[in-house]
Amino acid sequence: MAETKSRLKNSLIDKVVMDGPLQLNETTENAWIDVIQKMDKVYADLVHYQVELEQKNAELEEAQQFIRSVLESMREVLIVCDNSGRILQVNQALEDLTGKLESELLHRPFNELFGLESQPLVEQFSEKLGNDAIVDCEVNLLTQEGSSMPLAMNCSSRYDVKGKLLGMVLIGRPVGELRRAYEALNKAHIDLKQTQEHLVHSEKMASLGRLVAGVAHELNNPISVVFGNMHALKRYGVGINDYITDVGKHLETDLHQELREKYRIDKIESDMGPLIAGTMEGAERISNIVLDLRRYSGIQKEQPEPFELKHVVMTATEWVIKASREKPEVHYDLPESCVVRGRQGQVHQILINLIQNAIDVMEGQKKKQITISCNRNDKDVWIRVHDNGPGIAEDEMNKLFDPFYTTKEVGKGTGLGLYISYGLARDMGGDLSAENSAEGGAAFTLTMPLRVAADG
Numbered sequence: 012m013a014e015t016k017s018r019l020k021n022s023l024i025d026k027v028v029m030d031g032p033l034q035l036n037e038t039t040e041n042a043w044i045d046v047i048q049k050m051d052k053v054y055a056d057l058v059h060y061q062v063e064l065e066q067k068n069a070e071l072e073e074a075q076q077f078i079r080s081v082l083e084s085m086r087e088v089l090i091v092c093d094n095s096g097r098i099l100q101v102n103q104a105l106e107d108l109t110g111k112l113e114s115e116l117l118h119r120p121f122n123e124l125f126g127l128e129s130q131p132l133v134e135q136f137s138e139k140l141g142n143d144a145i146v147d148c149e150v151n152l153l154t155q156e157g158s159s160m161p162l163a164m165n166c167s168s169r170y171d172v173k174g175k176l177l178g179m180v181l182i183g184r185p186v187g188e189l190r191r192a193y194e195a196l197n198k199a200h201i202d203l204k205q206t207q208e209h210l211v212h213s214e215k216m217a218s219l220g221r222l223v224a225g226v227a228h229e230l231n232n233p234i235s236v237v238f239g240n241m242h243a244l245k246r247y248g249v250g251i252n253d254y255i256t257d258v259g260k261h262l263e264t265d266l267h268q269e270l271r272e273k274y275r276i277d278k279i280e281s282d283m284g285p286l287i288a289g290t291m292e293g294a295e296r297i298s299n300i301v302l303d304l305r306r307y308s309g310i311q312k313e314q315p316e317p318f319e320l321k322h323v324v325m326t327a328t329e330w331v332i333k334a335s336r337e338k339p340e341v342h343y344d345l346p347e348s349c350v351v352r353g354r355q356g357q358v359h360q361i362l363i364n365l366i367q368n369a370i371d372v373m374e375g376q377k378k379k380q381i382t383i384s385c386n387r388n389d390k391d392v393w394i395r396v397h398d399n400g401p402g403i404a405e406d407e408m409n410k411l412f413d414p415f416y417t418t419k420e421v422g423k424g425t426g427l428g429l430y431i432s433y434g435l436a437r438d439m440g441g442d443l444s445a446e447n448s449a450e451g452g453a454a455f456t457l458t459m460p461l462r463v464a465a466d467g
Contacts, residue, residue: 085102085103085104086104086184087104087182087183087184088101088102088104088105088108088152088162088181088182088183088184089101089102089104089105089180089181089182090105090121090124090180090181090182090183091169091178091179091180091181092121092178092179092180092181093177093178094140094176094177094178096120096121096122096136096137096179097118097119097120097121098116098117098118098119098120098121099117099118099178100113100117101113101116105124108152108154108155108160109124109152109153109154109155110154110155111155121133121181122134124152124153125150125151125152125153126150126151126152126153126159128151129150129151132148132149132150133150135148136166136179136181137179139166140168140176140178140179141168141176142168144165144166144167144168145164145165145166145167146165147163147164147165148163148164148165148166149161149162149163149164149186150162150164150183152183160185161185161186162183162184162185162186163183163184163185163186164181164182164183165181165182165183166179166180166181167179167180168180205413230297231298234294234297234298237290237294238291238294238298241287241290241291241294242291244287245287245291248283248284248287252280252283255276255280259271314354315352315353315354315462315463316352316353316354316355317350317351317352318350318351318352318353318355318358319348319349319350320345320349320350320351320358320385320392320394321345321346321347321348321349321385323355323358323359323362324343324345324362324383324385324394325343326359327359327362327363327366328341328362328366328383330363331363331366331367331370332366335370337370337373337374337379338379339369339370339373339379339380339381339398340378340379340380340381341380341381341382341383342380342381342382342383343382343383343384344382344383344384344385345383345384345385346385346387349385349387349392351392351459351461351462351463352461352462352463353439353459353460353462353463354439354463357435357438357439358439358457358459360431360432360435361432361435361436361443361457362394362396362457364428364429364431364432365396365432365455365457366381366383366396367428368428368429368455369381369396369397369398369400369453369455370398372398372400372401372453373398373399373400376399376400378399379398379399380398380399381396381397381398381399382395382396382397383395383396383397384397387461389461390460390461391441391458391459391460391461392458392459392460392461393456393457393458394456394457394459395454395455395456395457396454396455396456396457397448397450397452397453397454398452398453398454399450399451399452400452400453401452402447402448402451402452402453403445403446403447403453408445411429411445412429412430412433412443413430429443432457436457436458436459439459439460439463440459440460440463441457441458441459441460442457442458443455443456443457443458444456444458
């Protein structure tokens with residue numbers, strides 16, 4: 012501006028020199044003063060506008076730098092396109108994923124960034140320009156490794172200050188992050204459901220335990236009466252037989268024989284012993300069942316005591332086999348003696364569940380075979396129940412010991428047998444595991460310490 016003003020003054024001076032001295036009157040002098048004043052005002056305005064322009068330019072550069080820093084820090088992919096789908100701008104996240112610089116992508120069709128399977132969806136972005144935005148549309152972005160990455164893409168139209176459509180803006184978030192967040196939420200939900208199921212199951216089992224304990228107590232009274240009566244009847248039977256024998260000695264032989272045949276004394280004498288013995292055996296078994304019920308109920312927790320493991324295995328197997336319609340072959344590989352100090356009732360219940368499950372899975376097979384073996388070391392003992400059934404499916408292996416999980420038909424299983432058995436094994440300080448045997452079928456192994464602690 013100073014140069015412009017100087018040029019104007021110089022041009023006036025040159026004109027005076029060339030044309031000769033100006034004849035200045037009062038009017039001419041006033042005119043020249045107005046010109047110079049207006050020139051000063053114009054110059055001042057120009058200087059003011061230049062200062063404002065420089066300030067606006069600095070603010071614009073600062074805003075552009077801020078926007079650029081925000082775009083570069085975005086983890087989401089950003090693509091800005093014109094009306095024809097040509098790329099005008101991208102951010103660092105897209106450059107990192109595609110391995111291409113912004114300069115390489117400018118003015119190229121944006122659909123080249125996506126895989127063939129995503130092209131039908133990508134075409135919708137251009138078709139819906141000026142309409143509603145597209146939200147969370149999953150497309151596959153081609154990466155620099157040659158693979159594809161799923162993106163949850165949002166597309167919205169871009170306008171200028173006058174509302175004129177300029178193109179579109181695409182923002183995509185890698186779906187992997189969303190999936191990880193969803194999986195974490197889903198896992199927390201599953202854990203919560205399992206905890207709720209465990210609480211409900213624990214309450215049900217506690218109620219069932221109280222019920223079983225009450226039933227066992229009520230059964231114990233009549234069984235005690237039966238025991239007492241049968242012992243008395245056994246003594247009376249001996250006395251009656253002796254009385255009949257002594258009376259027969261004082262009767263005539265024919266009369267004695269006639270009376271014995273009439274009242275079927277021979278049959279009574281031959282049946283009385285087995286009947287009393289059978290009733291006693293049945294009463295003893297019922298008494299054992301009542302004792303086991305009281306043990307299983309958990310109301311009166313059984314204290315560890317020494318017992319012969321082989322006897323418990325044989326008894327549990329006998330109980331299940333006798334109650335089964337289809338009798339499998341049972342092979343034993345047991346030591347002659349293995350004394351364990353633990354809770355006999357819990358071991359008995361676990362073995363009953365394992366043997367019953369083995370019989371159930373072999374239903375319908377022509378040949379049914381169960382092998383029960385036992386091994387031990389200085390601290391632990393292992394009992395293995397192996398069947399020749401179809402084995403365990405891989406997707407079922409991790410669910411076997413979950414509560415209420417069963418592969419049996421509706422009405423044939425509650426899904427609690429293995430769950431309870433696993434809990435009892437852990438309660439004793441042991442473990443219960445399952446595997447598919449190389450010989451075919453499934454094998455369940457109960458591990459327990461030789462000496463179970465009293466508070467274990």
